[in-house]
Ligand SMILES: CCCCCCCCC/C=C/C(=O)SCCNC(=O)CCNC(=O)[C@H](O)C(C)(C)COP(=O)(O)OP(=O)(O)OC[C@H]1O[C@@H](n2cnc3c(N)ncnc32)[C@H](O)[C@@H]1OP(=O)(O)O
């Protein structure tokens with residue numbers, strides 16, 4: 001059940017990258033339930049189609065657009081076609097991203113580049129293009145999803161470095177674009193938010209289940225819990241919050257190794 005007032009969101013237009021699966025899909029569902037029009041964008045057309053069919057089969061309030069955020073020309077087209085179809089972009093959620101597990105010693109340059117391009121460069125390009133085509137003149141709100149990198153992330157150093165870059169980019173843009181009526185914040189889910197697509201990237205649910213002992217609440221986070229944080233930061237309730245990082249981790253960044261026996 002949503003804790004937000006639909007009046008605040010009605011007829012807003014939101015663009016959510018990676019909005020067809022996992023956390024992005026929960027954000028999409030929440031925004032739709034509040035009355036927004038939503039465009040979801042990612043690489044795999046079949047996932048986009050399935051989510052549009054599942055969440056909004058009988059209306060055009062949800063549209064899927066194929067876009068690889070590593071490709072500047074595709075981002076350009078994504079933004080311009082969204083504007084020509086829906087007339088505005090009030091909210092951008094840069095959620096699309098990911099990585100693979102590897103010790104640093106085994107990361108090849110091609111893999112490093114793939115992860116940095118996906119997470120840091122992709123977010124930079126999305127922010128720059130939406131600002132240039134719409135938000136510079138009209139304002140808007142951007143939320144960037146990262147990982148909680150406050151203690152580094154062994155086995156995911158490429159992604160941790162890229163996400164720390166996104167966190168810092170967000171702070172610079174929050175200052176540069178404030179006078180244009182643009183707010184930006186990051187949401188940092190701590191490690192373990194289960195969804196089937198996220199888990200598939202690591203060979204199944206096991207790696208998430210094993211993490212449970214290190215989480216003070218003794219449970220995994222849900223995609224809806226991340227979506228709530230995102231919607232709060234998008235909402236007018238957060239109208240004087242910009243350049244901040246909101247962790248969603250059930251307290252796991254404090255004393256993360258305590259009480260592993262339970
Ligand atoms: C300790 C416990 C903690 C457990 C921690 C558990 C995680 C919990 C916290 C985090 C959760 C999440 O983020 S959940 C979200 C998960 N979802 C995703 O990651 C989806 C998106 N990810 C991806 O698409 C990929 O991971 C990403 C690398 C970014 C892009 O892949 P692409 O194949 O499209 O990229 P390309 O440009 O073709 O480059 C591929 C190159 O990348 C490298 N590469 C790619 N996958 C690889 C792999 N599995 N193993 C090795 N190397 C790989 C190789 O060098 C590849 O080159 P070649 O060898 O020449 O091919």
Ligand SMILES: NC(=O)C1=CN([C@@H]2O[C@H](COP(=O)(O)OP(=O)(O)OC[C@H]3O[C@@H](n4cnc5c(N)ncnc54)[C@H](OP(=O)(O)O)[C@@H]3O)[C@@H](O)[C@H]2O)C=CC1
Pocket residue numbers: 017018019020021022023024041042043044045047067068069070095096097098099118122145146147148188189190191192193194195197198201
């Ligand atoms: N699950 C977790 O525990 C945590 C997740 N996160 C982050 O949250 C975000 C969402 O992850 P989650 O929902 O869990 O996992 P998913 O794997 O379900 O989501 C990743 C999404 O990103 C999209 N994507 C990946 N690469 C690109 C690209 N180059 N261009 C466009 N879209 C892309 C994927 O779609 P497609 O493959 O079709 O392109 C997919 O929809 C990610 O940035 C993730 O790293 C952060 C902390 C913890």
